[in-house]
Amino acid sequence: MPHRITSARKLMQGNEACVHGALYAGCRFFGGYPITPSTEIAEGMARLLPKCGGHFIQMEDEIASMASIIGASLTGTKSMTATSGPGFSLMQENIGYAYITEVPVVVVNVQRGGPSTGLPTKIAQADTMQARYGTHGDYQAITVAPASVRECFEQTVKAFNFAERFRTPVTMLTDEVLGHMREMITIPESGELEVVDREKPDVPHEWYHHFEITPTLVSPMASMGDGYRYHVTGLVHDQDGFPTANPNEIKAKMDKLRNKIVRFADEVTQLDVEMVDDAGIVVFAYGTTARAARQAVHMAREKRIRAGLIRPITIWPFPDDQLRELLAHVRRVLVVELNQGQLIHEIERVAPKTCKVAGLTRYDGEVLNPVEIFKRILEVK
Amino acid sequence: MMADPIQSSNVTYDYLRVKKRFPNVWCAGCGIGTVMGSIIRAIDKMGYSKDEVALVSGIGCSSRLPVYCDFNTLHTTHGRAIAFATGVKLAKPSLKVIVVTGDGDGLAIGGNHFIHACRRNIDITTVLINNQIYGMTGGQCSPTTPHDSFAATAPYGNMEKGFDPTTLAKAAGASYVARGTVYHVQQLDKLIYGGLNKKGFAMVEAFSNCHTYYGRLNKEGDAVAMLKLMKEHAMPVKAAKVLPPEKLEGKFLTGVLWDVEMPEYCELYQNLIDSFQEKDKE
Amino acid sequence: MTTAREHKTHRDSKSHKVPKDDRYEVRLSGSGGHGVILACVMLARAIGTDPRRNVVLTQSYGPEARGGAVRADLVMAKGAIFYPKTMKLDLLLTFTQEACDKYCQDLKPDGLLVVDSTMVTKVPIKNSYGFPFIRLAREKVGHPMVANVIALGAIAELTGIVPREAIRAIVKEFAPKGTEEKNLKALQVGFDVAKKAKRK
Numbered sequence: 001m002p003h004r005i006t007s008a009r010k011l012m013q014g015n016e017a018c019v020h021g022a023l024y025a026g027c028r029f030f031g032g033y034p035i036t037p038s039t040e041i042a043e044g045m046a047r048l049l050p051k052c053g054g055h056f057i058q059m060e061d062e063i064a065s066m067a068s069i070i071g072a073s074l075t076g077t078k079s080m081t082a083t084s085g086p087g088f089s090l091m092q093e094n095i096g097y098a099y100i101t102e103v104p105v106v107v108v109n110v111q112r113g114g115p116s117t118g119l120p121t122k123i124a125q126a127d128t129m130q131a132r133y134g135t136h137g138d139y140q141a142i143t144v145a146p147a148s149v150r151e152c153f154e155q156t157v158k159a160f161n162f163a164e165r166f167r168t169p170v171t172m173l174t175d176e177v178l179g180h181m182r183e184m185i186t187i188p189e190s191g192e193l194e195v196v197d198r199e200k201p202d203v204p205h206e207w208y209h210h211f212e213i214t215p216t217l218v219s220p221m222a223s224m225g226d227g228y229r230y231h232v233t234g235l236v237h238d239q240d241g242f243p244t245a246n247p248n249e250i251k252a253k254m255d256k257l258r259n260k261i262v263r264f265a266d267e268v269t270q271l272d273v274e275m276v277d278d279a280g281i282v283v284f285a286y287g288t289t290a291r292a293a294r295q296a297v298h299m300a301r302e303k304r305i306r307a308g309l310i311r312p313i314t315i316w317p318f319p320d321d322q323l324r325e326l327l328a329h330v331r332r333v334l335v336v337e338l339n340q341g342q343l344i345h346e347i348e349r350v351a352p353k354t355c356k357v358a359g360l361t362r363y364d365g366e367v368l369n370p371v372e373i374f375k376r377i378l379e380v381k
Numbered sequence: 382m383m384a385d386p387i388q389s390s391n392v393t394y395d396y397l398r399v400k401k402r403f404p405n406v407w408c409a410g411c412g413i414g415t416v417m418g419s420i421i422r423a424i425d426k427m428g429y430s431k432d433e434v435a436l437v438s439g440i441g442c443s444s445r446l447p448v449y450c451d452f453n454t455l456h457t458t459h460g461r462a463i464a465f466a467t468g469v470k471l472a473k474p475s476l477k478v479i480v481v482t483g484d485g486d487g488l489a490i491g492g493n494h495f496i497h498a499c500r501r502n503i504d505i506t507t508v509l510i511n512n513q514i515y516g517m518t519g520g521q522c523s524p525t526t527p528h529d530s531f532a533a534t535a536p537y538g539n540m541e542k543g544f545d546p547t548t549l550a551k552a553a554g555a556s557y558v559a560r561g562t563v564y565h566v567q568q569l570d571k572l573i574y575g576g577l578n579k580k581g582f583a584m585v586e587a588f589s590n591c592h593t594y595y596g597r598l599n600k601e602g603d604a605v606a607m608l609k610l611m612k613e614h615a616m617p618v619k620a621a622k623v624l625p626p627e628k629l630e631g632k633f634l635t636g637v638l639w640d641v642e643m644p645e646y647c648e649l650y651q652n653l654i655d656s657f658q659e660k661d662k663e
Numbered sequence: 664m665t666t667a668r669e670h671k672t673h674r675d676s677k678s679h680k681v682p683k684d685d686r687y688e689v690r691l692s693g694s695g696g697h698g699v700i701l702a703c704v705m706l707a708r709a710i711g712t713d714p715r716r717n718v719v720l721t722q723s724y725g726p727e728a729r730g731g732a733v734r735a736d737l738v739m740a741k742g743a744i745f746y747p748k749t750m751k752l753d754l755l756l757t758f759t760q761e762a763c764d765k766y767c768q769d770l771k772p773d774g775l776l777v778v779d780s781t782m783v784t785k786v787p788i789k790n791s792y793g794f795p796f797i798r799l800a801r802e803k804v805g806h807p808m809v810a811n812v813i814a815l816g817a818i819a820e821l822t823g824i825v826p827r828e829a830i831r832a833i834v835k836e837f838a839p840k841g842t843e844e845k846n847l848k849a850l851q852v853g854f855d856v857a858k859k860a861k862r863k
Contacts (some may be wrong), residue, residue, distance in 0.1 A: 051657045059467070059497075067461040067464035067494075069468055071470065075473035094461065096855060177748070243448070367748060
């Protein structure tokens with residue numbers, strides 16, 4: 001059943017927009033567990049999924065939630081879950097499982113303060129690195145991060161597109177403020193945004209390899225019950241999915257997992273760049289923080305300070321090449337984030353020697369406001 | 382007398398990934414292979430096609446079972462088989478979903494998923510192979526290791542008590558609960574068949590032997606000796622009803638221990654979806 | 664490969680002239696039960712009816728929002744709204760003395776304060792209006808629950824931030840079935856008392 005919603009302008013929370021984005025992308029399964037500040041996503045899914053012929057289930061914990069969506073996706077159903085820090089930690093083992101078994105799923109993390117129970121009702125961007133390195137073993141993450149209610153919708157669609165295109169788990173990082181913030185949004189018409197579906201096999205059963213190493217390194221994916229009886233395991237496996245201890249096969253699998261994302265990273269990179277071409281100082285921020293940063297950059301421009309903004313919408317894979325080019329003629333870059341300093345290390349890694357890196361952090365549960373960022377621009381420019 | 386139709390057929394071979402995956406990982410004499418045969422014969426008797434069966438497991442000796450079977454097979458993370466299976470079943474209720482788990486996988490790390498699947502009464506048949514120990518990691522204590530038994534992590538005897546998986550499943554709300562052993566193979570076939578036939582959450586405990594660890598550490602002997610112990614201590618639930626309590630000492634009950642009709646989760650959900658579709662038509 | 668600059672760049676103006684900021688910031692505050700959050704949602708929705716207007720609504724969650732002061736913040740602008748939270752308020756509505764004392768300092772020097780005059784007796788600034796919203800709700804509409812709608816009418820009339828018709832349509836849309844008339848009457852009471860106060 002299609003997801004029906006009138007395309008009139010609506011006042012909507014970020015979390016609600018995420019629900020509608022998921023349904024627009026074709027999500028028909030949600031397994032979740034209540035946690036502030038993400039719960040509105042589960043509630044919206046519980047209300048709307050059965051109306052679209054989909055399934056919502058409240059699982060007993062976040063480990064089970066993650067497991068259930070992987071199981072559902074294997075049947076050919078686009079699936080997702082939503083959580084916040086503590087739940088995201090519990091999901092990590094099975095995120096690794098989805099990665100090695102190449103099952104497309106979407107995980108939304110509406111970030112709050114941590115570690116541990118932390119600040120359930122307060123904003124943070126402290127899971128930035130967890131989204132990248134949270135699960136054990138070598139791992140290539142794809143993570144998107146919207147900054148407005150409209151983007152919550154669009155980036156949820158993108159998250160599904162990337163998951164389906166690359167057969168991999170994709171994380172969307174939002175935050176408490178964005179999740180609960182209301183803005184006017186016009187829901188896109190059907191067909192207005194691109195929706196990508198996983199490639200299915202068209203070969204006879206006996207020729208099918210569930211983990212075939214193809215030119216794009218992404219293998220067509222049969223659904224359970226479609227007549228291709230394959231094996232799925234979290235053990236490192238060969239192209240048929242059977243466990244292997246052969247070093248050549250192990251390396252081939254690990255290379256496939258890495259390169260299918262690393263080699264095609266350009267396809268997922270999304271950068272929002274403003275006033276950087278003549279900038280002496282560039283502010284680097286994502287999500288809600290980037291909105292304060294943009295205001296601060298505009299304040300600086302009003303004072304004739306040549307400031308610019310780089311906002312990664314896709315955080316992982318980190319846009320190394322694009323940033324190296326953008327920062328080539330910039331003297332200062334100011335990394336602004338709601339944690340004790342995470343993305344600053346990535347910027348330090350990619351910034352040319354001619355570009356000095358400074359940071360501005362806040363981790364008391366409050367947002368950084370434009371005045372604070374503007375003052376820091378004045379200090380480091 | 383007519384032979385049982387399940388037993389007279391030699392069907393297991395057709396359902397195995399004979400060329401691809403054998404020999405298997407289990408020790409010679411391990412009971413898990415016997416359970417695999419029972420599961421296959423029960424599936425065959427149900428008349429399921431290979432394509433419509435999803436066999437899901439977690440981690441451990443018992444959880445290696447699906448890789449040898451030619452169904453849709455899903456070998457998941459430790460303890461999480463039932464949670465994965467819940468997603469498979471709910472997203473595609475036409476699939477016949479069977480979980481194979483062990484006492485450690487299903488009752489320790491996966492205990493929470495186990496009780497909640499019982500409570501939800503989702504149409505999944507779980508075969509819990511209970512050998513009272515962690516085999517794959519080398520004989521550590523499990524949630525069904527009896528009090529005072531020895532294990533690699535209970536070198537001075539187990540201070541804890543063991544779970545009874547059948548009591549647990551019944552209390553948590555399962556529709557069908559049964560116990561068999563790998564000695565009583567014909568009965569085990571029937572019990573698993575009964576579980577597959579049940580609309581709702583069915584749990585069949587298959588009592589099995591780990592002579593490599595449990596038998597050795599507790600001086601119960603080799604596989605044959607352990608099977609003999611099963612023969613001596615198993616008591617069919619029907620027979621037990623007419624015996625005085627003193628005759629039941631040291632015995633464990635086998636057979637169908639609990640069997641009720643209850644609304645099944647996927648059906649309830651489908652009713653909800655249908656009600657919206659009907660509203661749409663109006 | 665595309666260059667970084669071309670690469671999905673969303674915005675890159677050539678002149679880098681920053682448009683004049685026309686932000687207008689509102690805070691509605693009170694304590695639990697006053698319906699300030701709902702009032703703010705209705706206000707945001709009514710403002711958003713105009714496709715040329717952008718609006719962002721944030722609210723404080725968590726322990727501080729329970730029992731004590733409740734608040735909802737709204738930012739509106741013709742241009743894009745970057746920073747979603749309020750910085751300096753143009754308009755503050757308070758139902759309680761506590762909220763008034765706490766938030767008055769967030770007003771701009773020329774910002775407007777509107778209070779429930781029966782609850783807020785100490786008004787710290789001159790540029791202010793007081794109306795007995797809760798008493799008016801009881802006496803003129805017969806229901807204390809609609810005090811928030813009267814307040815909405817009053818601030819719409821005083822500031823002109825939203826056309827009467829727009830707020831009317833939204834109040835009607837949000838009213839529980841059977842209470843539409845009562846809510847519209849409350850709104851009208853708000854318009855009327857504010858209009859009268861303005862003339863003075």
